[in-house]
Amino acid sequence: MNLEATLGLARIGRLYPSLILHGGTEETRREAVLTLARCLLCDAGPETVEAVEASRRPCGKCRHCKRIVWPDRKSDAFHPDFLVLERDLKTVTSVDATKALLRSAQVTPFEACGQVFVIASAETLSGEAANALLKVLEEPPGKTSRHFFLLAPSQFDLLPTLRSRSLALFLGTGPRPRGTELMKTAEGFGRALESYLQCRHSGELLAAAGALKASGQWDDARARAPWEHAAAAVLDYANSQPSQSNRRALLALASDLLEAPRLRLRGIPADRILEGCVSRRLAALPETRSCAP
8 A cells, every 4th residue: 555545545534543654764754644634634525436536635725734734843833633642751652641642532523523643653652552552443432533643664663463453554665875884884894794704703793793883873762774774784795795604694684683773772772782683693604714823
């Protein structure tokens, strides 16, 4: 399912109540959910199936469309039936904040024909928060039209129970690292790994992990970009390897790096995660040749 097909369902009032918007960039996900929210709450009302192609929803001009904006933007516009839950703690979206949002689903809409609820960083929902949301998805209150949008870099960052009760809309891959930066990281990683394979000094494995960390911005525990850059650098180096077994190990490492943000959200330092991933996958690679005496 793509965005245009999803808008078509929204225009005829047949959009599934819970939708996961994943992939793309954070800005891509925000723009997509704003378009869908405007379509759902637009004054034009639901279209007939036959009129979908000619539909002008969202019109962009009605009182609802103009007031649906992302809350952190420099605008005084506000819509009481479009509610966004941002991450409220350092690394998680708490159960208290989630329950406060969900209480709004117990009342009728203030102005529009329905309500739209957005979980801006659904991958950071705490276990309790995810379960509170799940209960509402399983037992929606009343017959009012309510839609829940869960925004995340990947749908697999969410609990399986949430995924099973939602449709997923993939918005494309995120921006790739710039070529020069990627090449520099891959070269540094490769030099350290080759040195390790020659001499078997564990310090060289740490140097390989350090090379992956050197080019990234790791302060934000939620950021996926540095992990994606590190994984891309490993893949770039893997493509130059003649050994099939080495390539398999490097591909496994790249996969681990793409999953590593979950560990980062648990408070584990990035350098420890990188060192652990590199050691786990590469420590047992066969030695190439002995060091010179």
